[in-house]
Amino acid sequence: MQGTAMKNEKFLNATSIFRSQATTQTSSKSVRGESASPVKKNIKIKVESFNFYYGNTWALKNIQIAIKENNVVGIIGPSGCGKSTFLRCINRMNDIIKNTRAEGFIYIDGKNIYEKDQDVVTLRRDVGMVFQKSNPFPKSVFENVAYGLRINGVKDQRVIAQKVEKSLKDAAIWDEVKDRLSDSPFSLSGGQQQRLCIARALAIEPRILLLDEPASALDPIATSKVEELIHQLKKEYTIIIVTHNMQQAARVSDFSAFFMMGELIEYDATSKIFTNPSNKITEDYVTGRFG
Amino acid sequence: MQKRHLDEELRILTTDLLKMAALVEDAIHNSTEALKKKDKELAEVTICADKKIDELENIVEERCIDLFALFQPVAIDLRFIATAIHINAELERMADLAVNICQRAMELPEQSAVKALADISKLSDIAKTMVKKAIDAFVDRNEELAQEVILTDKEANRLRNDIIRELVYDHMAKDGSVVPRTIPLLLAARDLERICDHACAIAEDVIYMIRAKVVKHHRELL
Incomplete structure (x- = not known):
């Protein structure tokens, strides 16, 4: 793909998206995804003119996207395109990396999380995250899930026990661990450990769940359990999932965002992205014509 | 542009469909010739050739499912x-209709309505061209050509109506025998x-395939 042709294609696509939304916008800025679904849902996350830098490296370039409540959004794109960086910007996990800089706005329920008065601990409680490699704490299965509750000041043992059970049930792992709550999580299989981490994230009742390649190290059965779990969880949560597995993005997400070289190339309903993407670059990527 | 293994598979699929389309065109041509010339032998050969089309249909379908x-x-x-799956089924159905025409040819007595036969020949040419x-x-991903085919259908309908009108009013209504x-x-x-x-x-x-828009039953979208 030649640079100039790619830019022209992208420019045409971007202008047509903005034009089609012009009549429905109340804000002066156009954000992709705001009017993409016929089903009326609240905008949970709205990203406007967002840029992110690692030192002098411009990792995210003018990202505009609106994510609706209780939707699953799949983020796809080649390695190094900014998928995980974008995900980590949503709960400001990148703040802990030295020499990084964020510009622009990410609104969650209408509040810009990059405002100076934003409490990052509260933000990370509201926006849970699960990583590619399951990382249970060296505590019992029960304590792994109870940990977040305890550090958030919950002291009532009965409440903790109820919430641990609910989280493990919500993460579809209760039946497998209910008799092993005192065991070490490292005795669980990889898929079980990953669902335990999801249960741990759910225990503190976040509003949004960020999943960074949650099934990439799992076998097909564990992967299918995690995917089924995502499908169940979207009734209560807004979920953003980064995945290299395009079939997985197609199976689990309502909307898909295709990133390349730090830019959001296309954001649309998943069925549209995988049957008739608007942008030639997206089509070349999803059909494996470049990579 | 990266060359993919899938591209080679799609090329083979296209070749199979082209083979099948050529056989179907032959079947249409031969069935009409058999009808015009009351050639029972040609009708029988054409009916036998349908087996090859049926086999090809299965091959193409299996290939698509594998892909x-x-x-x-x-x-x-x-x-x-x-x-490709849809085209495969449509082509096979066309071949079955050509077999039907061959069976009509075998039933046809010696004397037949001459003008109607000439019009049937014209209709057959239109069908083959379509x-x-x-x-x-399909092969060239040419939307203009596809639209041309759809527009030609009116002409085919008109000719069929002319043939039926002639046979019913000029022949059957006048002489029951x-x-x-x-x-x-x-x-x-x-x-x-x-x-x-x-x-x-x-x-x-x-x-x-070209536009990702279903125009079937929605000709207004053309």
Whole structure:
């Protein structure tokens, strides 16, 4: 793909998206995804003119996207395109990396999380995250899930026990661990450990769940359990999932965002992205014509 | 542009469909010739040749299913293979209609309505052209050509109506004894027009493949 042709294609696509939304916008800025679904849902996350830098490296370039409540959004794109960086910007996990800089706005329920008065601990409680490699704490299965509750000041043992059970049930792992709550999580299989981490994230009742390649190290059965779990969880949560597995993005997400070289190339309903993407670059990527 | 293993598979699929389309065109041509010349031998040969088309249909269908299972195609690849499955079924149905025409040819007595036969020959030419253009539109991803096929369907309908009108009003209504030798022609005209309908269906699938818009039952979208 030649640079100039790619830019022209992208420019045409971007202008047509903005034009089609012009009549429905109340804000002066156009954000992709705001009017993409016929089903009326609240905008949970709205990203406007967002840029992110690692030192002098411009990792995210003018990202505009609106994510609706209780939707699953799949983020796809080649390695190094900014998928995980974008995900980590949503709960400001990148703040802990030295020499990084964020510009622009990410609104969650209408509040810009990059405002100076934003409490990052509260933000990370509201926006849970699960990583590619399951990382249970060296505590019992029960304590792994109870940990977040305890550090958030919950002291009532009965409440903790109820919430641990609910989280493990919500993460579809209760039946497998209910008799092993005192065991070490490292005795669980990889898929079980990953669902335990999801249960741990759910225990503190976040509003949004960020999943960074949650099934990439799992076998097909564990992967299918995690995917089924995502499908169940979207009734209560807004979920953003980064995945290299395009079939997985197609199976689990309502909307898909295709990133390349730090830019959001296309954001649309998943069925549209995988049957008739608007942008030639997206089509070349999803059909494996470049990579 | 990266060359993919899938591209080679799609090329083989296209070749199989082209083979099948060529056999179907031959079947349409031969069935009409058998009817015109009352050539029972040609009709029998054409009926036997249908087996090859049936076998090819199975091969193409299995190939498409394999491609879905093994490559999990998306975007244009997905639309291409989905269209190939439809085209495969339409071509096989056309071949069956050509077999029907051969059976009419075998039932046809010696004397038949001459003008109707000439019009049936014209209708057969239209059908063959529509099939060829529809397949060319698929291979070349040519939407204009697909639209041309759809527009030609009106002409096929008009000609079929002319043939039926002539056979019913100029022959059957005037002389009841000609009914046995006009019915096969009437049915053959209907079969040929149906072949044209199947060519139209292919053209509509081709437009779906190119535009990702279903125009079937929605001609206003053309």
